[in-house]
Amino acid sequence: MARANEFKHLVDNLQAATARIKQRLSDRYLAKISKRKTTEKIPDPRSIWWGYYPVVLVAVMGLLITVALFVQSTRWEKSQVEIAFREASQDRILVIQREIKHSLRIVIDIASFFEASEMVGRREFRKFVGPALKNQAGIKSLEWVPVVTGEMRSHFTEQARNSFPPFEILERDDTGALTKSSTRPVYYPVLYIQPYQFNKQLLGLDIGTDPTAYSLLSDAESSREMQVSPGLYLNDDGERKSGIMVAAPVFYKADEPRNETPSRSAASTRGFAIGTFFIGEIVERALQSLRPAGIDIHFYQNHGSEVERLLYSHRTRLDDGSHLGSGEESAAVSYTQEISVGTQKWQIICNSALGKFTANTWSSWVIFFGGMAFTLLFTIYVATLVGRARQVRLEVEERTSQLWEVVQALNQEVVERKSAEQQLQRLNETLEHHIANRTAEAERRAQYLEQFAYVTSHDLKAPLRAVSNLAQWIEEDLQDKLDDASKEQLSLLRDRVKRMHDLIEGLLEYSRVGRTSAQKSRVDCRQLVEEIIDTLSPAAGFSIKVKGKMPRLTADRLQLGQVFSNLIGNSLKHHGGKKGKIRIRCEDSDRFYQFSVCDDGRGIAPQYHQKVFLMFQTLESNDFESSTGIGLALVKKIVEEHGGTIKLRSEPGEGACFYFTWPKSNPSQQHEDETLFQTLLSE
C-alpha cells in the first residue's frame, strides 16, 4: 500500500506540473494576442505612401491631359474666333474699299467729262455731278478748277462772270477772310462747285494758295494722274471732320505731245477735277450694307504724327457708346490691312469691340472641368482600389503575422509539451527507479526478516528446549526427593517453556507465509477440510460438518489447509461450551469463492472484530488455554497474500462466522502491481 501511495503522490505531482504548463501556455497566448492588438495600429509609414504612387500618377496624368486638352480647345476656339473676325474684317475692308473707289471714280468721271468736252458750262457741270451727289455719300464738294495763267486772268474772270456775275478769283488773307486774289503767275480758282449750297464761299477761291492743295495739284500735274491728298480736317457746319481731297488733272488734247517737261506742263494743263470727301461718311455708308458685327475700324495714314495719322475711327454700331477711345489695348482680337486709296496708302486696323469676338471658352471650360472631374473621380477610384488592395495586403500581412505568431505559439507549445513529456518520462523513470528501489528494499527487508525469523527460531528454540529438558531431568533425577509443590512448579516451568516454543513456531510459520514458493496443485476442498477435521480430532459433543458443494480449485494446498485448520481450530478452542456445531460452507461468486466457517459458540463482541486478526491478541487470559494469538493473524495473512479478504460476523452469544474469499485464478502479486501502475498512469 505504501508503494501505491507513493506512486499516487508522484502522479499527482506530475498532473499538477502539466496543469501549470497549460496555464502558462494559455497565459502567454493571451498576452501575445493583446500585444498584437496594440501594435497593429502603427504600421510602417513609408510602406503606406509608397503604395499610392499609381494614384499620384493617375492624378498627374489626368491633370496634364486635361490642361493640354483645355489649352488646345481654347486655342482652337480662339483661332475660330480669329478666323471669323478676320473674315468679317476683310468683308468690311472690301466694302469700304469699293465705296472709296466709287467716290474716287466720280472725280475721274468729272475729269473725263471735261476732257471729252471743249466747253463745259456751269449748268452742264451741275447736271453731270447731280446723280453722283445724290447716290454717293460723303461728298463734301465736287469742283472744277481750271488752270489760269496770269495774263489770262482778266479774260477768264470775264468769261466766268457770264454765267456767274459776282465771280472773282479770291484768296484767304492772314485772318482767313476771303479777299480778291493778288497777282500771281498761275491761278487755280474754283470755277464750278457742287453742291453749291454748302460751298458757295469757296467759289472763286484760288486753291493754289493752300499749300496742301497746291502740292496735291502739282503732284497730279507732274504725274498726269489722279492724286489723293493725305487726311485733312474739313469743316462741315462748324464740325471738324476728317476727309480727303482728290484731284484728277485734265490736259489739252492738242498739247499732249508737247507736255513733256514739267515747266511746260503747267501751260498745257487745262484744269483739275477735284473732289473732297468725308471719310467717315463714306465708311459709314459702306458699312450700312453689312450687318453690324461689333468691330471697331481705325484708319491710319502712313505719315504724320500719332494724332495726324488717325484718319477716322468707326465705332461699331453695336456699341452703346460707353467705351470711347481707340480701344486698341482692350481689344481681344485685331486685324490690320493696308489698302491703297489712289496714291495714298492707308492702314486699317480692325479691333473687336469689347465683349465681341471673345472666344466662347465655355466648351473649353466644360472640357477643363469635365477633365478635372473625371481625373478626380478616377483618382478617387484608383485610390480606393489601391487603398483596398493595401487594406487586403495589410490584412494578409496581419493575418500572416497572426498566423506566424500562432504557429510560434504552437511550436512553443509543442516544445513545452515535449519537455513536459520528457519530464513525465523522467518522472516515470524516476518512479520506476523508485519502485525498483522500493521493491529491492522490500525484498531486502523481507530477506532480512526471513533471516531474522530463521535465526530467531533456532537460537530461541535451542535454549528453550534445553530448559525444558533440564527441568524434566531434574524432575526425573529428584523424583523421590521433591515434594509435590516443587513438582508442580517444575511442571508449570515446562508448560511455560512449551508455550514459548509454540509462540516461536507460530511466528516462524507466520513469517514463512509468502516467502516460501507456492506449491500449486488441484485441491478438492471437501477432501481437504475432512482431512483437517480428522487431524484436529475434536472433542466429543462437537460436530464439524461441510455443508453444500465444495469446489475443486488450483491452490497452495498447505496454506489453504492452514486457513481451514486455524479457523476450525479457533472455533473449537474458543467455543466456550461442551457441545457445539461447526459448519463449513462455500459460495461461488464470479471471480472467487467465498468460504465460511461458522460456530454456535459464545461469539465475539463487535469492538474486538478487528483486534482478533492482530498478532498476539487473545481475548482470554494465558492460563485458560494455550492460545498464542497467532492463528487468526496467520489466516488473515495467508488469505490476503493470495488476493482474498477476510471478515468476521459475530455478536456475543450468537456464535461467530468467519468469511474469507479465495480467487479462482490466483493473481500473482506482480500482476496486481502492474495493474495498479497502469491505472495510475492512465489518470
Place this chain on the structure above:
Amino acid sequence: MLGNNETILLIEDDRVDIMTVQRALQKNNLSNPLHVARTGLQALDMLRGANGVVKLDPLPALILLDLNLPKMSGIEFLQELRKDPQLSALRIIVLTSSNEPQDRAAAFEYEVDDYIVKPHSFDEFTRAVAAILALWD
C-alpha cells in the same frame, strides 16, 4: 540394531543437547561408545586424525550431525565429508532444531540417511532415537 561396539560420533556444540543424546541412549539401554565433537572442524580432525587429534579407530558407524554449528556449519561439514573418499561412505543422521524446508533440502543434497527435527520434549526425543536405531539395518 546397532552393534554394541560400534561407535557413534555426535557433532554438537550445545552441552544440554549433548546431555540429551547421552540420556536418550541411556534410556534406550544403548551402551555404544559416544564420541563428541564440538565443531565441524574438530569432527573432521577426529575422523582424519589431523592436527594432533587422535584418529577415531575404527571410524564411527553413525554420525549424528547438528546443522547449526560454530565455525563450520553442518552443511559445510557434509560438503567436506563427501569430498573425502575415505569418509564419504559414513552414515549420517541430521539432528537439528531447524524445521526449515531449505535446510531439509540442503541436507538431503548430501545424501544423509535421515533428518530429525529435535523434538521439544525429551520423551519424544528418546522415542525418536529408539525408532532410528531400531530401524537400523
